[in-house]
Amino acid sequence: MxxxxxxxxxxxxxxxxxxxxxxxxxxxxxxxxxxxxxxxxKTCGSIYFPxxxxxxxxxxxxxxxxxxxxxxxxxxxxxxxxxxxxxQNEGKYIVAIGLLKEGVRALAWIDAKExxxxxxKRIRLVARKKDDAFTYVFxxxx
Amino acid sequence: MGNKVAIVGIGHSVFGKRNDVSINELAWESISVALNDSxxxxxxxxxxxxxxxxxxxxxxxxxxxxxxxxxxxxxxxxTEAACASGSAALKIAMDSVAxxxxxxxxxxxxxxxYNSPNSTIIELIGRAGNYFWEFENFGLTFPAYYALHATxxxxxxxxxxxxxxxxSIKSHHYGAMNKYAQFHKEITLSDCxxxxxxxxxLKIFDSSPITDGSAAxxxxxxxxxxxxxxxxxxxxxxxxxxxxxxLGKRDDFAGLEASRRAAExxxxxxxxxxxxxxxxxxxxxxxxxxxEVMAYEDxxxxxxxxxxxxxxxxxxxxDGKFPSNPDGGLKAKGHPIGATGISQAVEITKQLRGxxxxxxxxxxxxxxxxxxxxxxxxHYAYVTVYSRRN
Numbered sequence: 367m368x369x370x371x372x373x374x375x376x377x378x379x380x381x382x383x384x385x386x387x388x389x390x391x392x393x394x395x396x397x398x399x400x401x402x403x404x405x406x407x408k409t410c411g412s413i414y415f416p417x418x419x420x421x422x423x424x425x426x427x428x429x430x431x432x433x434x435x436x437x438x439x440x441x442x443x444x445x446x447x448x449x450x451x452x453x454q455n456e457g458k459y460i461v462a463i464g465l466l467k468e469g470v471r472a473l474a475w476i477d478a479k480e481x482x483x484x485x486x487k488r489i490r491l492v493a494r495k496k497d498d499a500f501t502y503v504f505x506x507x508x
Numbered sequence: 509m510g511n512k513v514a515i516v517g518i519g520h521s522v523f524g525k526r527n528d529v530s531i532n533e534l535a536w537e538s539i540s541v542a543l544n545d546s547x548x549x550x551x552x553x554x555x556x557x558x559x560x561x562x563x564x565x566x567x568x569x570x571x572x573x574x575x576x577x578x579x580x581x582x583x584x585x586x587t588e589a590a591c592a593s594g595s596a597a598l599k600i601a602m603d604s605v606a607x608x609x610x611x612x613x614x615x616x617x618x619x620x621x622y623n624s625p626n627s628t629i630i631e632l633i634g635r636a637g638n639y640f641w642e643f644e645n646f647g648l649t650f651p652a653y654y655a656l657h658a659t660x661x662x663x664x665x666x667x668x669x670x671x672x673x674x675x676s677i678k679s680h681h682y683g684a685m686n687k688y689a690q691f692h693k694e695i696t697l698s699d700c701x702x703x704x705x706x707x708x709x710l711k712i713f714d715s716s717p718i719t720d721g722s723a724a725x726x727x728x729x730x731x732x733x734x735x736x737x738x739x740x741x742x743x744x745x746x747x748x749x750x751x752x753x754x755l756g757k758r759d760d761f762a763g764l765e766a767s768r769r770a771a772e773x774x775x776x777x778x779x780x781x782x783x784x785x786x787x788x789x790x791x792x793x794x795x796x797x798x799x800e801v802m803a804y805e806d807x808x809x810x811x812x813x814x815x816x817x818x819x820x821x822x823x824x825x826x827d828g829k830f831p832s833n834p835d836g837g838l839k840a841k842g843h844p845i846g847a848t849g850i851s852q853a854v855e856i857t858k859q860l861r862g863x864x865x866x867x868x869x870x871x872x873x874x875x876x877x878x879x880x881x882x883x884x885x886x887h888y889a890y891v892t893v894y895s896r897r898n
Contacts, residue, residue, distance in 0.1 A: 371528065375566070415756065416756075441660065442659045442663075443656070444652050444656050444708055444709075445705075446648075446652050447708060448707070449649065450630050450631040450634045451628070451630065452631060459646075463656060472756050473754070474645070475646055485660065485663045
């Protein structure tokens with residue numbers, strides 16, 4: 367169809383990726399058990415979050431899975447006012463980055479009132495079930 | 509690097525919502541002008557590159573479709589470095605000439621964002637980070653990535669949203685004088701402050717728009733360049749760096765570490781030991797107001813936390829100490845992703861030649877200009893030093 371000089375495509379494309387996570391299954395198993403897991407290189411001690419199964423520093427290095435404590439502090443945050451189309455049904459959400467006790471940072475939603483948030487406040491990263499899938503979220507520690 | 513490379517021809521399309529043209533027609537608007545500007549023809553071009561992010565427009569092999577339309581048959585390559593795809597295109601074309609593999613090369617960028625609805629664009633551009641760990645669960649948007657930096661910056665340096673708006677006010681001031689710009693209206697502080705939030709603390713008027721546009725430059729080696737034009741603009745050096753995809757791997761949110769590394773390499777390559785005194789012009793990557801402020805600091809023309817001060821004191825206006833983005837920048841000129849890096853190179857060439865519009869032409873004393881082009885949120889960084897060697 368041509369309207370106002372524009373040809374409207376008759377072909378549509380649905381993009382829905384199929385992403386291999388076999389090697390990081392312990393992370394998702396951990397979420398089911400209420401744990402946030404990272405990987406740690408037994409050779410150099412580097413901790414990886416998001417978890418990855420190879421240590422580029424040591425090449426190869428031997429990795430092990432560790433449970434993160436979850437305790438951390440708020441480094442920055444933003445309330446997303448215009449969300450992507452695929453998040454239209456999520457309601458309003460606030461994204462935060464926290465520095466965890468183990469020295470790694472995580473990015474996740476923070477479940478708190480925006481007016482209560484201050485950089486430097488103590489937060490906790492916890493596993494949670496949402497829409498039949500396991501994910502993780504920051505909470506404010508009062 | 510072997511031979512020094514110079515820009516010998518430039519072309520720039522009108523930026524904006526260009527629903528009057530196809531992507532190939534839009535690319536031709538700048539290629540044709542660049543060819544005529546240099547006095548060269550397609551037969552002279554030995555290699556060409558096309559910076560293009562795509563996805564929102566239908567063609568995937570844009571280097572090929574653009575080449576076919578424009579009568580280019582030599583070797584080619586499409587480059588992707590997000591919003592720095594244009595600088596990546598420049599790099600490949602420049603290296604091709606510097607190595608002696610090409611006598612003349614063309615680097616261009618084109619983006620046709622309005623071939624998809626806004627909702628699709630917001631979705632696609634929000635994925636330009638670490639898709640699996642950031643977007644999939646947490647729905648980041650492009651403004652949100654920079655908003656995370658803005659929150660931290662305002663906190664650390666006790667700055668206000670009003671201060672960030674100063675960058676946008678300046679951009680619109682110059683956009684109003686640039687006939688190639690998307691926006692031609694000046695804005696006030698209250699226009700900016702009253703605009704809607706997109707990702708707090710960033711508002712519509714802190715953000716660059718969705719843009720269609722193209723830009724092209726033609727490159728030749730030093731000796732060849734002097735035969736082609738009386739005003740070659742030399743690329744003295746280029747530095748590049750790659751930041752982490754996952755923002756959680758960064759330990760500084762009040763600046764972009766990749767920009768600092770790229771600048772250091774570029775300064776070393778061009779013998780710059782004091783960026784505050786050796787440039788007439790800065791073209792900085794101001795996709796958001798906060799990005800312009802961080803750029804001043806990452807490039808070393810302001811101390812950490814003092815970028816805002818440069819804006820407040822009008823030191824980065826065209827007649828200030830550090831003229832920055834006298835073309836309106838990404839904010840008001842527009843930000844056609846893959847074309848932006850080449851558009852900056854075109855502006856620098858115009859300025860160093862002394863051919864910019866009255867009211868926005870900077871005074872050229874040192875004959876040197878700096879380009880800062882960032883892809884994503886410091887995911888890619890390219891810093892390039894240009895000179896007219898007076």
